[in-house]
Structure formats: C-alpha cells, structure tokens
Amino acid sequence: MSTVSDDRTALRDGIRETVTQIAARHPRAEWLELARAGRHLEGMWQDLADAGLLGLGVPEDRGGAGGGLVEMALLMDALATRGVPTLHLILTGLVHAALVRHATPEQFERFVAPSITGAHRLCLGVTEPDAGTNTFHLRTTTRRSGEGWSISGQKTFISGADEARHMLTVARSRELSPAEGRAALSLHMVPLDAGGVELQALDVEILQPDTQFTVHLDDVELDPGSLIGTEGGGAGAMFDALNAERILAAAMSIGLGDYAVAKAAEYARVRAPFGRPIGAYQAVQHRLARAKAHLEAARSAMYDAAGAYDRGEPAGPRCTMAKLLGSEAGVEGVDAAIQAHGGYAFAAEHDVVTLWPLVRLLCVAPVNNEMALNTIGERVLGLPKAY
Missing domain, CATH: 2.40.110.10 (Butyryl-CoA Dehydrogenase, subunit A, domain 2)
Structure with missing residues (x-):
C-alpha cells in the first residue's frame, strides 16, 4: 500500500487553495466571455504560471514545483470543477511528462523551463x-x-x-x-x-x-x-505523453461533470413548480445522486492510475480505464444536469448545455472509448485483437 509524504500532502493542499483563489479572480463568467469572443485565457494562464502550478510534475531540482501526474490531474480536476478548464493545460502536462523522462538537460532548459514560467507554450x-x-x-x-x-x-x-x-x-x-x-x-x-x-x-x-x-x-x-x-525510438516517449494525456482528459471530464451536478443540485433545491423543490422527487434526485457516485468512482480510478504512472509502474491499461470511466462519468453528470434543468438548460443565463460539447468530446479524444475498450479487452483480459 502506498503512502503520501507530508511534502506531497502539503503540495496538494496548496494546489486546492491556490486554484480557489485563481478561479475567484477568473470565474466561469470570464471563461465564457473569452470563449465566445474567440480569445484565450491569458490572465488565468499567467496566474497559474506565477503560482508555480505550470511546474507541477517537474522535479524541484530542475526548476519545477515537484509532484507528478497525480498533482497535475488534481490541478485540472480543481479547475474543471469550478468550470474553468483549459485544453492547453492537458497539452502542457503531457509534453512535460514526456520531456521530464526523455529530454536531455539542454533540451529541458530550452523547452520546459520557459513553459513553466508562462513565457512559452507547448502543444x-x-x-x-x-x-x-x-x-x-x-x-x-x-x-x-x-x-x-x-x-x-x-x-x-x-x-x-x-x-x-x-x-x-x-x-x-x-x-x-x-x-x-x-x-x-x-x-x-x-x-x-x-x-x-x-x-x-x-x-x-x-x-x-x-x-x-x-x-x-x-x-x-x-x-x-x-x-x-x-x-x-520515439514510441516509448510518445506513450508516456499519451498516458498522461488520458489521465488529464479524465480529470477534465470528471471536474466538468461535478460542476454540472453541483449546478443541478443547487437548481433542484429551489425550483418548485408544484410547491415542493424538484430535488425532493426521486426521479430528479436519484439521477443526480447516481451521477455523483459514478463521478467519485471514476475520480478514484483516475488518481489510482496516475499514482501508478508516477511510481513508474506499467500504467497504460489503467490510464486507459481511467480515461474511459472519467469521460463516461462526465457525460452522465452533464446529461443529468441538463435533464434536471429542463428547458432552462438551453437558456444562456443558466450555462448548462454549454458544457455538453466539450465533455462529449472527451469520449472521442484523446483515444475514443471504443478503442479504449479494445485495449482493455486485449491487454487486460487477454482476448483476441478486436479491430
């Protein structure tokens, strides 16, 4: 059984606290405004860099913030749970993951160091x-x-x-x-x-x-x-990057699903067309409760797989399972929120259906869920190749 050091516990607590502060300065309303205008999250990105969060997963003795894929996933999870995720954080995390393991010191200084400070970005x-x-x-x-x-x-x-x-x-x-x-x-x-x-x-x-x-x-x-x-000989480094990508995509989907379920629960506590809050009706309450349970189960699988990756264990199938479960749980959470809101889910002021395309994308990429199942069937269950 693995244990978490006091240093990593403190790092994780610091990530949560810092994300709370950054999300307060750059809330969902700003995220939506920038997305609709076709603009980037420049302010939030620089705040992440200034707080050292873009250096997560990079050893401290190489100029990073320490931690590993678990901490990178925690950052994405925390941002998405507040409705302010960015695909560029997935890109940064996966490229850093590959370069930490495979780049020379000179390449590290050239490519990773400027990315940590926010001076350069990677894709x-x-x-x-x-x-x-x-x-x-x-x-x-x-x-x-x-x-x-x-x-x-x-x-x-x-x-x-x-x-x-x-x-x-x-x-x-x-x-x-x-x-x-x-x-x-x-x-x-x-x-x-x-x-x-x-x-x-x-x-x-x-x-x-x-x-x-x-x-x-x-x-x-x-x-x-x-x-x-x-x-x-780049296949090994490529799969290091792709496994990290699957974990970070799962973290985004789980966080968005949590954000949607929390919005729906808040709405269901006050919406009362028949004199009682709709959250008192099992048809509404149970669907949200089931979605929440599946999100927490997917979250546990995601952090378990990320921990295996950080320990250097063969983690490919576990990362694939985490991506499958995380993307499905995120879709379930957003779909439950849409149903709970009814017609208001499609009203811009409620910001619910806006979540659907992004969370649904994560069932298609990175790696579609059908190929994820093929991988699990072949590499975990030992079944014949199915494609």
Missing part, C-alpha cells in the same frame, strides 16, 4: 487527416538534412497551436521505416514560427477558449537538438 502534434487512432501509419516524415532533419506532413485538431512556441511532433523516420507496415517513430520539437509552417484554423462547434488548427509542415528545417530521445 502536441499526433493526429493526421488519415491517421487518428493508428499512429504508426501516420504520413508526416522526417529525413536527415545536414546536421539535423527536415520534416514534412500535416497534423490536424491541434489545440492551441497559435499560442504555442513548439509542437512535440510524432513523425515517421524515413531512413528507418519500412516501405510498408509499422513505422519507426521519432519525436521532434518543431518550432511553429519556422519557415514552412502554416496554421489553418478549424471551425469547431465547441465552446472553449482554445482554438483548433491544422498545421502544415513543408520541409521545415530542424536543428539537432529538436530530437527527443533516439531517432526511430
């Missing part, structure tokens, strides 16, 4: 128009060029590319990959202000203050220090 480039779940069949390719590399290809659904200085990019290594079949993958930090990079904004019907992009890469020159890990 992830994996998904392509013809390669979503099947990463090993992507088409973005690197080739050796002088002392470094050149990269060409296309990435899509890239959150926050307009704010990021570098994109941790998964690509096929031309010289090391077979003509057919499973590619040898390399990870490079691609500067998004370099020649040959073009950003194309996507019109995505999700209310949130992080814009999605297609990123076109046309013979972008990369220096030798861009390669994370070894050439052709």
Whole structure:
C-alpha cells in the first residue's frame, strides 16, 4: 500500500487553495466571455504560471514545483470543477511528462523551463487527416538534412497551436521505416514560427477558449537538438505523453461533470413548480445522486492510475480505464444536469448545455472509448485483437 509524504500532502493542499483563489479572480463568467469572443485565457494562464502550478510534475531540482501526474490531474480536476478548464493545460502536462523522462538537460532548459514560467507554450502534434487512432501509419516524415532533419506532413485538431512556441511532433523516420507496415517513430520539437509552417484554423462547434488548427509542415528545417530521445525510438516517449494525456482528459471530464451536478443540485433545491423543490422527487434526485457516485468512482480510478504512472509502474491499461470511466462519468453528470434543468438548460443565463460539447468530446479524444475498450479487452483480459 502506498503512502503520501507530508511534502506531497502539503503540495496538494496548496494546489486546492491556490486554484480557489485563481478561479475567484477568473470565474466561469470570464471563461465564457473569452470563449465566445474567440480569445484565450491569458490572465488565468499567467496566474497559474506565477503560482508555480505550470511546474507541477517537474522535479524541484530542475526548476519545477515537484509532484507528478497525480498533482497535475488534481490541478485540472480543481479547475474543471469550478468550470474553468483549459485544453492547453492537458497539452502542457503531457509534453512535460514526456520531456521530464526523455529530454536531455539542454533540451529541458530550452523547452520546459520557459513553459513553466508562462513565457512559452507547448502543444502536441499526433493526429493526421488519415491517421487518428493508428499512429504508426501516420504520413508526416522526417529525413536527415545536414546536421539535423527536415520534416514534412500535416497534423490536424491541434489545440492551441497559435499560442504555442513548439509542437512535440510524432513523425515517421524515413531512413528507418519500412516501405510498408509499422513505422519507426521519432519525436521532434518543431518550432511553429519556422519557415514552412502554416496554421489553418478549424471551425469547431465547441465552446472553449482554445482554438483548433491544422498545421502544415513543408520541409521545415530542424536543428539537432529538436530530437527527443533516439531517432526511430520515439514510441516509448510518445506513450508516456499519451498516458498522461488520458489521465488529464479524465480529470477534465470528471471536474466538468461535478460542476454540472453541483449546478443541478443547487437548481433542484429551489425550483418548485408544484410547491415542493424538484430535488425532493426521486426521479430528479436519484439521477443526480447516481451521477455523483459514478463521478467519485471514476475520480478514484483516475488518481489510482496516475499514482501508478508516477511510481513508474506499467500504467497504460489503467490510464486507459481511467480515461474511459472519467469521460463516461462526465457525460452522465452533464446529461443529468441538463435533464434536471429542463428547458432552462438551453437558456444562456443558466450555462448548462454549454458544457455538453466539450465533455462529449472527451469520449472521442484523446483515444475514443471504443478503442479504449479494445485495449482493455486485449491487454487486460487477454482476448483476441478486436479491430
């Protein structure tokens, strides 16, 4: 049985307290205003940086705030529970997770240190128009060029590319990959202000203050220090990043579900069209209670998986289970809140249905829940491959 040190307990208490203060300065109303205007959470992001929270998961002796994926998840959970999550925090956490384990000291100073202070942002480039779940069949390719590399290809659904200085990019290594079949993958930090990079904004019907992009890469020159890990050996670092991403996505979904259920419970205590609060009726109360129970169960699974990741245990299947349970619980919570509010759920002043697209997205990405079930069936239950 694992125990939590006094230092980490104090860190977690500090995260909760600091998020409460930051969310009070940057409430849900501001989040909605910025999202509807297509603007970013600049003020809140800088407050997170100034409080040291962007350094969670980075060792203190390397300039971070300490802790691990558990603490990063706690930060996302706390923000989402207050209705002010940001996809960019998922990106920061997952890229940091990969770089803490695989970057050289020089790369760490170049890419991670400025991200901790808020001076630079980072994003992830994996998904392509013809390669979503099947990463090993992507088409973005690197080739050796002088002392470094050149990269060409296309990435899509890239959150926050307009704010990021570098994109941790998964690509096929031309010289090391077979003509057919499973590619040898390399990870490079691609500067998004370099020649040959073009950003194309996507019109995505999700209310949130992080814009999605297609990123076109046309013979972008990369220096030798861009390669994370070894050439052709990037799969391990990629899965370190993707497992962290699944935990942070679960934390966002669980937090949003909690936010929705709390709103619905407050509404159900005062809404009384027949003389009694609707929360007194089992049809309303039980659905919210069940959603809350499922959210807490998913939260426990999420923190358990994050703890396994932090301890260096093989955590892939547990992270996948946590993402599956967290996304389903979040959807259940928001759906229960919509039903409890009735028609008022669709009124802008009540801010309920606004939660639905974002929480529903988390059943599709990162990794859709059908593929999550395939992973659990094959790797946990030992069943034949189902796709």
